[in-house]
Amino acid sequence: MTTTNKTVPVHRDVKAELRQQAEEMRQTFAKRGTLVVNVLSSPGAGKTSLLEATARHWGDRRRMAVLVGDLATDRDAQRLAPHCPVEQLTTGGACHLEIPLVKQGLAKLGSNDFDFLFIENVGNLVCPASHDLAEHVRVVLLSVTEGDDKPGKYPKMFRTSQALVVSKTDLLPHVPFSLDAAIRDARQIQPDLTVMPVCSLSGEGLEQWCRYLDDQRKDMIAKSVTDEVRVAV
Amino acid sequence: MHEFSLVRSLLRQVGDLLVEHGGVGVKAIRVEMGPLSGVERQLVELAFDQEVVMTPCRGARLVIEEVSLTAICQDCRAEFQMQGFDFVCHSCESRQIQITGGDEFRLLDVDIAVSEASRSELHQRV
Numbered sequence A: 001m002t003t004t005n006k007t008v009p010v011h012r013d014v015k016a017e018l019r020q021q022a023e024e025m026r027q028t029f030a031k032r033g034t035l036v037v038n039v040l041s042s043p044g045a046g047k048t049s050l051l052e053a054t055a056r057h058w059g060d061r062r063r064m065a066v067l068v069g070d071l072a073t074d075r076d077a078q079r080l081a082p083h084c085p086v087e088q089l090t091t092g093g094a095c096h097l098e099i100p101l102v103k104q105g106l107a108k109l110g111s112n113d114f115d116f117l118f119i120e121n122v123g124n125l126v127c128p129a130s131h132d133l134a135e136h137v138r139v140v141l142l143s144v145t146e147g148d149d150k151p152g153k154y155p156k157m158f159r160t161s162q163a164l165v166v167s168k169t170d171l172l173p174h175v176p177f178s179l180d181a182a183i184r185d186a187r188q189i190q191p192d193l194t195v196m197p198v199c200s201l202s203g204e205g206l207e208q209w210c211r212y213l214d215d216q217r218k219d220m221i222a223k224s225v226t227d228e229v230r231v232a233v
Numbered sequence B: 001m002h003e004f005s006l007v008r009s010l011l012r013q014v015g016d017l018l019v020e021h022g023g024v025g026v027k028a029i030r031v032e033m034g035p036l037s038g039v040e041r042q043l044v045e046l047a048f049d050q051e052v053v054m055t056p057c058r059g060a061r062l063v064i065e066e067v068s069l070t071a072i073c074q075d076c077r078a079e080f081q082m083q084g085f086d087f088v089c090h091s092c093e094s095r096q097i098q099i100t101g102g103d104e105f106r107l108l109d110v111d112i113a114v115s116e117a118s119r120s121e122l123h124q125r126v
């Protein structure tokens, strides 16, 4: 059989289709008034602790739910279950979450009537940075025990985040970590980064963090309304 | 390491193109990556070698084009190539810059083999 060669041009990101899905979901969530927050960090930086503390802080004043990614166990989901609706996303060994798994989790969650939907990503500062999970806000946690030089070492993660939570601030007296140096390093990469020091154990800084989330949600709703008006006109 | 999942997705997309264009095989797959693509070249190559043999793309060559990180300044509109990861404008030192290249893992194009027979059939149908 004789064959000829044919070049098929594509020129698009390998994740273009998933990104498109994420974009559509983001708009749907915005219209519904649900702020989606993608929470990322290295393993053990305190993501689950922050979400537990957030749920405790709000009590029943806000409706929040959590989708939590884990390689194999449901430990984080069990920790969060007493506080709010939560679904486990088991990645089966994969080091990051992708949109199809998020969709499965949402289906299992049943209700979609939330003010805030948190997605706790798998602990990893590299791969999750590349995957859009339909979030409105991407938050990266850096615990003080990890060192203040980390932002520059993980540029994609910090570049694609809107907020940085410096966690475990109660340990500051015990470790050589300069808050200023960490902030400087992070803003070198992402000048608009909002930085919030938090201790999830004592609740210090939680007020500011929760206010930030409320503000982001208000902005999202306002923006979604003007977008609709624009479409209507 | 998410390269395997990305490469599997890449091969799925190329497989779809192969069917869509009535090809009989894939000769080459050209992709682009840069410093902020979030993928490691060696891991992509490793994943490709392992995965491609299990797909209709088997026998295809992977051609990787490495590009540098480029940006445009939101303040002075200067376009420039970035050195390292210092996100600052080369002309006016503004930090309000937008990345324009080198932050994606892109499928550029695909060389597929089309049999002469299926080509003429295609022409007849048209």
Ligand SMILES: Nc1nc2c(ncn2[C@@H]2O[C@H](COP(=O)(O)OP(=O)(O)OP(=O)(O)O)[C@@H](O)[C@H]2O)c(=O)[nH]1
Pocket (backbone or CB within 6 Å): A041, A042, A043, A044, A045, A046, A047, A048, A049, A050, A076, A122, A123, A167, A168, A169, A170, A171, A198, A199, A200, A201, A202
């Ligand atoms: N001292 C101190 N310890 C904390 C704080 N927040 C969390 N921890 C501890 O840090 C450890 C890890 O916290 P987690 O909340 O499980 O961290 P994570 O990021 O969810 O971990 P993975 O999901 O496994 O990546 C636990 O032992 C927490 O008790 C804090 O503010 N101060």
Ligand SMILES: [Mg+2]
Pocket (backbone or CB within 6 Å): A047, A048, A049, A076, A120
């Ligand atoms: Mg956790």
Ligand SMILES: [Zn+2]
Pocket (backbone or CB within 6 Å): B073, B074, B075, B076, B077, B078, B089, B090, B091, B092, B093, B094
């Ligand atoms: Zn400039």
